[in-house]
Amino acid sequence: MSKVKKWVDQRFPLSSFIKHDLVEYPTPRNLSYWWNFGFLAGFVLILQLLTGIFLAMHYKPDALLAFDSVDHIMREVNYGWLIRYMHAVGASAFFAVIYIHMARTLYYGSYRAPRELMWWSGQALLLALMATAFMGYLLPWGQMSFWGAQVITGLFGTAPFFGDEIVIWLRGDFAVGDATLTRFFALHYLLPFLIVSIVVIHLIALHHVKSSNPSGINLSAKNNIPFHPYFTAKDLFGLGIFLIIYSYFVFFNPEFLILAENNIPANPLQTPSQIVPEWYFLPFYAILRSVPDLLGGVLAMGLSVMIFATLPFLDRSKIPGGAKYRPIYRVMFYIFVLDVIVLTYVGAQMPTEFWTLVGRIATLIYFLTFALLPFLSKYEEKKLRQKGLPEEIEELIRCEEQYGRGGKK
């Protein structure tokens, strides 16, 4: 065994990689359970890949066969119901985990220097995940699959000059049809591997800058502990909790997030009474509907997703640590989270006068949070420093002003 190890190590840095990046990898000892969600997201990604590959063995990407083949998986394939429900629930679990992961990053300001590239690779992951989920949702070929794809691809028609051409290019036809289904299937199979490669970039960046931690200060060596066994143990316990919640949905409430409409085969001649996207798209859908002009709505929706990337620029505060030490930022964080929940709710409602109004106010608050951040964060820093910060934190800020954040002390 040791001979094999030696042979490999002479040719590939296997042992040193395991030692350096898995076992001894220094991790801040004060990480809370909110830091579990990156690992959970990686776990769900692998779960989705595995279940997806087995589903693809039985699924038929053909407008005439797709709906029946999903039912074939549910009834005839051995444990097909389990694999399909794991995949369907897994998609929602993926977004739940990712949204919590993002909320943690927001709360603790982990997107700030020197972790901007982590945040931006995370933004790329979010986009890839959304695209994958959107295309995956077409595959069961139910009513909502079809009409959801019809509406969302139709949004590209608002693009100036080439709108109609883009829509046809995306659909492969004048309307969503067999051509759309086959290309969505191909891309739904491809994109997860793209996600895996961005995850690798995300992790390489992580292991370079190391984890942020609730205090926001780079900890001294004695407060970093090896990843194994401390965080392997902590992550696995978190995984157990996750699996309990996940399994509840898979085994006891698998259709909770599947709309009744989507158990009706796609029918291009009959529009459902209300077209609703999956829950994880509802806040963005609500923003889309809140803007009176369609092109404006599309732009607002795109911006609402992409705007996260600007946070490292918008947050100008040098106060280290999370919202715990930043009273104004903390209030903004909670308002933002509540606002997103309101938008999610509004996104699922019929666009009556009342709900449109609520949606518009929530949309305004959504963008105002970002727009006000540069000023409020600077103001907050000034106030806090006037009130007097502990000397070590003042020194840390001075250090950073001199050498740049994350620089040598």
Added chain:
Amino acid sequence: MKKKSLFCIILLFVFYFSIGNSWGESQEISLREDDIEHSQENLQNGMQVVMNLCTLCHDLKYVRFRDLAGIGLSSESIDKIRGESDANDSILSKMNAEQMNALFGATTPDLSLMVKARNGGAQYIYSLLLGYHERGDGVIINSLFPDIKMPDVFAYSIEKDELDRLTLEQNARDVAAFLVWTADPKADERRTLGVYVMIYLFVLTFMLYLVKKKTWARLNSNDVT
């Protein structure tokens, strides 16, 4: 920290119910609320009604005759039900789409997934079957679905005998119960497996908790900043 976690959990619950409710309420209909029983007798009675009445017009194309063993039918009884058809054949109506169109001006939807395909599920089916009543001018309409093309197959709207009405109501509940089964025949298997999985996960997670606690106990807590 405790308070914050509690706050988050409450938020998650608000989230959960906001989604669940908003979808449930999107169709505002009042459904009958009687309990639908799912015993094997109920399912078999429901199956009889479906085979005698519903399959005159409706398909259950995702259900094969042999699948009926799942509600406790012996292979002899299945043979009796399927008649000339093969045990591997889907349960299909004798009429085709054109005939249905000519008769009612609509194609009949497949029933296998009907419970999953309607908000309200089994209660919707049950309420729909008994939703027929005679309007003042003698026309029979369905209060749940006024535009429905399906006639009052149970003749519930004109049945005056109290006892017969009760039988019809029981039949409607059993049809709904049977359609719950056709929509999700693996439900029992799923829930049984789910119980084992949950027990396993609770034990495993508890042990992982102990491992975590024991591992972290090695650290000297004084060092924490």
